[in-house]
Amino acid sequence: MPEKRKNNPLETRFNGFSLVESIVVAGVIGILLIQAGSALSDISRDSRKFSCLEKLGKIGTASLVYASTDSNEYVIPIGPMDANSRSSMFANYGYGGKGGAGYRNSVDPNRSEWGGSTQMGAVHRPLNRILYKNPIPTPAPVDGRPDWTQDSRQDLDIYHCPGDNGFPGMHHLGWRNSGLSSYNHFGTSYMASIKLIYDPLAPENMFSTSTYSRPLSTVPVPSETVTYLENSGRFAHSSYDPELPNQVLNSECRDFYFEEDGYVARGWHDQPWRFNVAFADGHADNVRIRSYAEQSGSPLAPGCGRDNQRCVCVIIRGEGWRYDTLPASLIKTQKPGSSGGGSSTIYGVVP
Numbered sequence: 462m463p464e465k466r467k468n469n470p471l472e473t474r475f476n477g478f479s480l481v482e483s484i485v486v487a488g489v490i491g492i493l494l495i496q497a498g499s500a501l502s503d504i505s506r507d508s509r510k511f512s513c514l515e516k517l518g519k520i521g522t523a524s525l526v527y528a529s530t531d532s533n534e535y536v537i538p539i540g541p542m543d544a545n546s547r548s549s550m551f552a553n554y555g556y557g558g559k560g561g562a563g564y565r566n567s568v569d570p571n572r573s574e575w576g577g578s579t580q581m582g583a584v585h586r587p588l589n590r591i592l593y594k595n596p597i598p599t600p601a602p603v604d605g606r607p608d609w610t611q612d613s614r615q616d617l618d619i620y621h622c623p624g625d626n627g628f629p630g631m632h633h634l635g636w637r638n639s640g641l642s643s644y645n646h647f648g649t650s651y652m653a654s655i656k657l658i659y660d661p662l663a664p665e666n667m668f669s670t671s672t673y674s675r676p677l678s679t680v681p682v683p684s685e686t687v688t689y690l691e692n693s694g695r696f697a698h699s700s701y702d703p704e705l706p707n708q709v710l711n712s713e714c715r716d717f718y719f720e721e722d723g724y725v726a727r728g729w730h731d732q733p734w735r736f737n738v739a740f741a742d743g744h745a746d747n748v749r750i751r752s753y754a755e756q757s758g759s760p761l762a763p764g765c766g767r768d769n770q771r772c773v774c775v776i777i778r779g780e781g782w783r784y785d786t787l788p789a790s791l792i793k794t795q796k797p798g799s800s801g802g803g804s805s806t807i808y809g810v811v812p
Contacts (some may be wrong), residue, residue: 462474464631467703468576468617476553476676478549482808485755490607490781499653500565506574506624506730506731508623509622509623509624509729510624510730510732510747511651511738512622512623513538513593513622513623513624513625513691513729513737513743514737514746514747515646515747516618516619516620516621516622516651517690517691517737517738517739517745518652518739518743518744518745519592519619519742520557520588520619520651520689520739521618521688521689521739521740521741521742521745522524522743523538523557523588523591523592523688524537524538524556524588524688524739524743525557525677525742525743526570526591527555527588527591528677530532533674533676534676534677534678535675535676536678536680536688536741537552537556537653537654537655537656537672537673537674537676538553538555538556538557538587538588538775539552539556539587539588539674539717540552540555540556540580540581540585540586540587541555541580541585542579542580542581543798546579547796547797548796549655549657549667549673549794549796551581552653552655552673553647553652553653553655554575554581554647554648554649554652555581555585555586555648556586556588556648556653557586557587557589557592557620558584558586558589558617558620558644558648558649559583559586559608559612559613559620559645559648559649560573560576560577560582560583560612560613560615560640560648561573561574561576561581561613561645561646561648561649562573562575562576562610562613562644562646562811563575563636563639563641563646563647563672564635564637564639564642564665564806571606571608572609573608573613575646575647575713576608576609576610576612577599577600577609577612578596578607578609578614581648582597582600582609582612583597583601583612583615583617583648584597584599584612585650589755591618592619593617595703597615598602610617612647613648614764618650618703620644620649620650620793621642621644621649621650622643622644622649622650622651622691622729622782623736624728624729625641625642625643625644625650625691625693626642627640627641628640629726629728629729630724630726634729641646643693644646647692650691650692651689651690651691651739652689652690652691652692652695653673653688653689654672654673654687654688654689654690654754654784655669655671655673656669656670656671656673656777656784656785657669657671657673657794658670658775658791664695666793667792667794667796667797668791668792669791669792669793669794670775670776670784670786670787670791671783671784671785671786672686672688672741672786673687674730674792674794674795675786675789675792676764677741677796679747679786679788679789679790680741680789681785681788681789682783683740684740684742684787685738685740685781685783686740686741686782686783686786687709687738687739687740687741687783687784688707688739688741689736689737689738689739689746690736690737690738690739690750691727691728691729691737693728693736694726694736694738694750695728696705697726697728697734697736698750698751698777698779698784710757723748732747733748733789734751735747735748735749735750736748736750738750738782746779748781748782749779749780750779751779775787778788778797783808
């Protein structure tokens with residue numbers, strides 16, 4: 462009788478497959494699952510980006526409605542804290558949203574720099590009255606005064622970008638240290654585009670070169686002029702862009718992020734230098750917010766020769782977008798210049 466052949470363990474059959482075949486099949490399935498997981502992750506990220514863009518479009522459209530009924534025709538609403546403050550910092554977020562929980566006062570936890578007790582609560586932010594059908598109430602009182610911590614827990618979803626997962630690496634340390642999303646820290650994921658300059662020779666004078674404090678009808682190119690953008694892209698334009706041709710770098714017009722630092726801003730959607738923005742005509746888009754820097758001296762800025770200190774870096778533009786409203790005239794605001802506690806000079810580019 463012939464000797465019975467011993468089974469090779471590597472050839473053991475499992476439901477019609479050898480062990481080797483099973484291992485190969487398992488490996489292929491694993492690779493497919495990894496690829497499928499990556500694809501699903503990309504789909505999820507893209508979904509968040511487009512949802513974020515859709516919300517910015519709603520904010521942009523609501524701002525047009527606001528401008529049509531505002532006596533000043535302002536496309537960026539001015540909240541009470543902005544109107545009553547010597548600083549322009551509250552204009553970035555006071556247009557709409559909820560009370561922010563950032564910068565809590567250690568003595569009074571009810572008080573936040575971006576919260577309702579400083580007139581930055583949802584009831585005080587003008588655009589809410591257009592975007593939300595039902596009036597937003599003042600929070601219920603505790604010990605005889607409104608509990609503004611309730612306001613910071615509201616769900617005003619239009620102002621919440623789904624990708625907003627916190628400090629992206631291009632913003633203030635106070636936000637980073639809070640560990641909060643922009644939506645919870647400031648009360649919104651989106652900031653208004655506030656660009657001001659002051660005259661070093663007369664620092665009490667502050668001028669707007671943007672849509673802030675400006676009638677919408679005086680904005681030369683509404684379809685390219687940014688009114689709102691994701692807060693993660695606030696300082697991205699300050700990084701020099703070597704891909705833009707024929708530019709002369711001038712370090713006096715730049716701060717925050719230098720090319721030699723090797724920093725790449727990815728924001729909340731993992732796209733290098735790209736961010737969602739809303740424009741003065743109400744539409745929203747995803748654009749590359751990165752630019753170059755040069756002293757001004759352009760015919761686009763009337764009266765801004767290279768020796769005019771007031772006009773240093775007044776133009777900020779990139780492909781298909783701009784922060785400035787030049788050649789429209791500069792508009793004097795109610796804010797004082799740097800010596801009076803207001804904003805500093807802006808940083809920008811000349812095309």
